[in-house]
Structure formats: structure tokens, C-alpha cells
Amino acid sequence: MFDEMLDGPDARGREPYRSLLSWLEDQDFTKLRKQSAQAEDLFRRIGITFNVYGDEDGEERIIPFDLIPRIIAADEWRRLERGIIQRVAAINAFLSDIYHQQEIVRAGVIPASLIHGNKAFMPQMCGFTPPGNVYTHVVGVDIVRTGPDSFFVLEDNARVPSGVSYMIENRATMLQMFPELFASHRIQGVGDYPKQLFKSLAESAHTFIDNPNIAVLTPGIFNSAYYEHSFLADEMGVDLLQGSDLEVRDGRVIIRTTAGTAPVDVIYRRVDDEFLDPLSFNPDSVLGTPGLFDAYRSGAVMLANAPGAGIADDKAIYAYMPEIIEFYMGEKPLLENIPTWRCSEPDNLAYVLEHLADLVVKEVHGSGGYGMLVGPAASKRELAAFSRKLQANPSNYVAQPTLALSTVPVLTKAGLASRHVDLRPFVLVSPNGIRVTPGGLTRVALKKGSLVVNSSQGGGTKDTWVLEA
């Protein structure tokens, strides 16, 4: 198991962490733990909280924040950045292709059934080109590490990735609590992300409008990411809207304001496709705006990300990402995929059933760590039950080896202890280029030995430092 701080050539730890380690040696841990409690209190007072689905009291919680930063060296970051840009460029080319000519299917690289039989494929998008030909304005690429030079992409989030507010608030909190660390390290900034987001959205919309009216669309105050929606709207200086605030009148999208009405040109939507427009997608949805999709197709409004972009982060498509990157970019992937068995294929299924205890099995359309089997951590009974589910509907699953995820120490009652982490950098796409904010959200599994970093299942977060060259 690789620890990013401690597994260096000597007791001084790995190079990027040396200065932090010597600082830690001077710290009074009782005081650090007190500061940790203060940080969480600060999060509550600022209201960086989330609602848990199904919680009857409607109590709000905070995601635990660990004070020990995760550090990425400049050269490590350069490598990641190049790989991420390549991957996200390929994802946009792929989306443009499958909603137009479908060259990749014709070339026999991807089976047609995987596109047309896919719930995330949206036929309504066929033949339509979004402004600037950008499909995924915001992407979160989940990356795991297993060794000094081994990085893998765990999954792509091309729909409505969340977590970016934690990246920014974690940094703000660290700056406030440990200014001396920022004086002794040269750390790349993450705070201008909202401005970059604004700029990036405006650049994409440039094909149809200058100085667009941008708004953030939220499912509402009870959504688990509501804080982030209001944070981004606030930082960008734009309106935070719900579906019922929008109206389509004479082909234009408008809101009712205190002084009459006002147009909306760009919607950074944080609601899922099926809740955008009851006329075009889910007729049962009360969240959406009737006619929004028609207004979108007629070019009156831009939606970010584009509807139908979700097919690019589908776990069945994920298995083909190396081929997709080669097909559109004409080069080998710079970042590796995790080997993935598609259970829809009989040979793969047989292998997966035989090695279930060693594998991680995921639902193709699942997210949030739900519906997932972690073989090595499962009991015999759980394995048997999952095996039955798997055989009943093989094409609903993919399997991957259990990776020995890298660890970074966290602060516990007993001092420092290593815990598994992953990393979600945030990527902005506009016709002018792809930009990765130097940093990201480090999620950490706070339970000893656990590999599940999701906040809904006991994960926490850390500030993530990318050092300057």
C-alpha cells in the first residue's frame, strides 16, 4: 500500500510533503484537534451543509473535513493535467459524434447496441449541435493512485459533477487556520474557479450572444448539493433559479422579476436531464420547465452541460474509454483506465462470478457508491446474494479489480493514521480550450481500511495542494 506522505526514501517522507511533515512534528496535536472541531463549527455557521435523502428530521449535516492537506507535486500535476485534457477532449468528440454521424459505431469500435440500448443516450439530441459544439462544460474526473507513478481514472462525471465548492471552501478554511503553511509552501490557487466557470460559459454561448444572462438552476433547497448551487451563483454574481421560476414565452426563456420579466440565455443546470422539461423528458416531473428543451434546440438558450452528455460517463462506455481516446485523438491514452470486465459478455461474466471475492462490482448506471459490491469486504452471504443479482441481469454490471488505493494520513484521536483517498479535479470546457483547476476535491475514507470515499457513506474531504514548479 502506497502512502503519499510517508513512503519516501527516508523518515523525512516523500519530497512534496517534507516541509509539511517537519511542521507537523512541531504541532501540539491536542490543539490541532481543537482546530479541527473549530473548522467543522465554521462549516456549520457558514452553512456548508447537506440534507440527507430520507432523513425525517430534515437535519442538515456537514461533510467531515480533515486538516492534513493532500499534496501533489508540480510534475505529477502536469502529467495528470495533460491526461485529463486529452480525455475530456475525447469525451466531447465522442458526444458530438454519437449525436451526429456515429463514425465510431460505423468503424466497429463500439457496438451500436451500447449506444442505442443505453438509457443515457438521448435521441432528442441527434442532429443538434450545441453552441460552440461543447457538450460537457464542466467535468469531474475521478482519479485514484496506487503507486508513485500509477494513476488511474476511476470514472468520468460528465452530467452534473459536484464538490467544487468543497475544493474552494476547504482551501479558504486552511488559509484562515494555518496561514504559516501558505507562507512556507508555494501552492497554486483554486479560488478563481467561479470566475473561470463564468468566463467559460460565456465563451461557449458566444456563438449566439454576447454578455449572456447566466443563471444557475437548482432542484431546490432540499437537494444535497444546494449549498454548492447557491455558492456558485453567489460567486458568479448570477441568479439561482428553480425550474418553476423559468417560463418559455414566445420562444424565449424568461423569469418573472420584481420589475417585470428578464431573459435567461445560459443555464448552468444542476438538475438531471429527466427533470429539465416535462414536455420532452419525464412527464411526471414537477421540477421542470415546459418547453425548455424546444427553446434549447431552437438556439434561444444554452444548457450546460448538454442534455444527453451522461452517456459519456456511463460505466459500460467507461470500459471503452481507451479505444474512444485513440479513435478521436489519434494517440494512446495518457491516463490509464482501470481494467474493466463488462458482465454483458459471457466470458467476462464467467470470470467475474468465479473471482467475485476479489473484485469490485458496480451497477452500470449507479452512482454515489450505492448498489456496489466490494468483494474483499463482503461476507459469504453477501457474495452469494450478489452473485444471484448478477446472473439475473448481467448487462447491468461491470467489474473491476480491487485497487490498493493510495493513502494520506488523517488526524484521529490517536494521532495520524493513513486512510485511502481519491481525487476529483474539475475541468472547464469552452470552444477556446480545456482548463483544469490546479487542485480538486480529495475525498478520504475515514473508516480504517475502507475504500469507499463517498460522503453519503462516511467519507470526508481534504484540502488538495498542487505545488508550483
Place this chain on the structure above:
Amino acid sequence: MLGRHADSLFWMARYLERSENLARQIQAAFYHSLTRKGDDLDEWASIIRRTGMADSFDAKHDTMSMANALNFLLRDKTNDDSVISLLAKSRQNARSVRNALTQEVWQSLNESWMTGSEALKRPVNIRDLPALLENIIKASSVFRGALYGTMLHNDIFNFLRLGTFIERADNTARIVGSKYHRLLPTAAASLGGSDQSQWEVMLRALAAWRSYNWLNKGHLDPTAVATFLIFDNRMPRSLSFCYGEICANLQDLEAAYGTSYACGDSARAIAQQLDNGREADIYRLGFRDFVSSFMADSNQLTLAISADFNLGP
């Protein structure tokens, strides 16, 4: 600004003002009960009646007692107008328009909700009551300070202030109306010393006890109390003062949006009456009718504001 957001701001300020007003009334009633002999529960019943909570109280409690009243008014989550519910609603509204508020304004609301819900988790010990009420009132002061010191004085600010002053005028009118018989000129002659405390409790509930005494050299007189609470535009909880503020904020909105509104005209008409009013007028019209027609006009004004500015969901 989105109409729904303006509505949330308006009600956020109203709920907070209402929680402050309720805390002040409880403070006054508590003081009253401690300084009088015997078991006088009229003040508690009066608060519950004039704030429109009587049915809901009766549905939950068989008898009136200070403990029941305190539980119901302060910490009953099923009572929509208890202090804890009001703080939660105000904070919920603020959360839905967070990006219209500065960090300091939001935190003032969030923190009063956090400390309020912590303090009201368990039944209130009488010994803790004064500090608890003071904290609720202080929350409003901190909010006001943050509002004036950190917010742009623009339409967002105007909708917040409208909420505050419409609620405040309504509260003052309810208190005056519920005790109108104590304010008739005949009251002075017919009432003995014990009922002087009625004026005191009324003035205390409106944070006006000291200022009244300061202006009147301690002389308690029903006509002076009534004109002070209704017409004195130096007193921040008088009807006249509240309508001055309502008109000023509506005028700001008219200037900002470059048009005039029906609600602006209604507010100015009400303010005009209060400006020209003299104690002789209210007694000639009939005190009770004066107060109830004021409250009806005030409700109409809220509806007009809502219609003119696209408030509401």
C-alpha cells in the same frame, strides 16, 4: 430580481421581526407576572389571542398556565408561529436566497437559529428565561446591524425593510387593538392603580417603556400612551414611524424601477392619515374601528405589494 426571491426576502424579515416581537411580549408578560400578586394569567392569554394562536393553543392544552404558554410560544415546533418555528422559517427563507445576502447577514440568521434551537431543545427553566429572551431579541439587532453595515442599499434591502416594517406595524396595531379599552380617555378615571400596570406591560412589549417615561416625565395617561404608540414618528415602533419607512422603501423601489405602483399610492394614503391624525380623530372615529380599519388597510397593502412586484411562488 426574481419575484420569488423578493418574496423570500420579504418574509424572511417578517418572520424574524415577528420572533423579536413575540420575545418582547413574553418578556413583558413575564415581568408583569413576577411583579403582581396572585396568579394572573391574563397576559399570556392576551398574547396568544392577539397573535391569532388561540385555536391552536386550545387544541393542545386544556388549561392556561405560564409553563404551557411558554412551551407553546417558544418551543412548540408544531406551532407555526412559535419562536423556534419563526427562527427556522426565517433561516430557511434566507437559505433559499443566500446569494442575495452578505455572508454576515446570512450568518447572523444561521447562528441565531443554531443557538435558538439548541436552547429550546428542552423545556425552559424560568431561571434561564430572561437570558434566552434577550438572546432572541439580540439576534434581531445583530441582523439589523449586519444589514445596514454590509448590504447594498438596493432593491434587496428595500424588500427586507418592507417586510420588517409591515410586520412591526401589524404587531403594534395588534397590541394597541387588544387593549383598546385601556386606552379610552374614560379608562384613566375608571381604573385604579392595578390597571396602570396594563399600560406598562403594553409599553414594555413595544420596547417603549423608557422612552415614554422620558418624554412624559413618568406621567401615565391613556391618551398620551395611545398617541405615542400611533402617531409619534420618533418612536421606532409607532404606526406612524413604520409607515414612514414603508413609504420610503417603496419610493426607493419606484425610483429604481422607474415607475410608480398602486401599492405605493396605498401606502402613502395610509401614511397621510397617520400624519394628519390627532387623538381627537381616533376617539371621534371610534378607537376600535380606527385600529381594525388600519389593520385591514395594512393587509390590503401587503397583497398590493405582492401583485405589483410579482412576489409569490
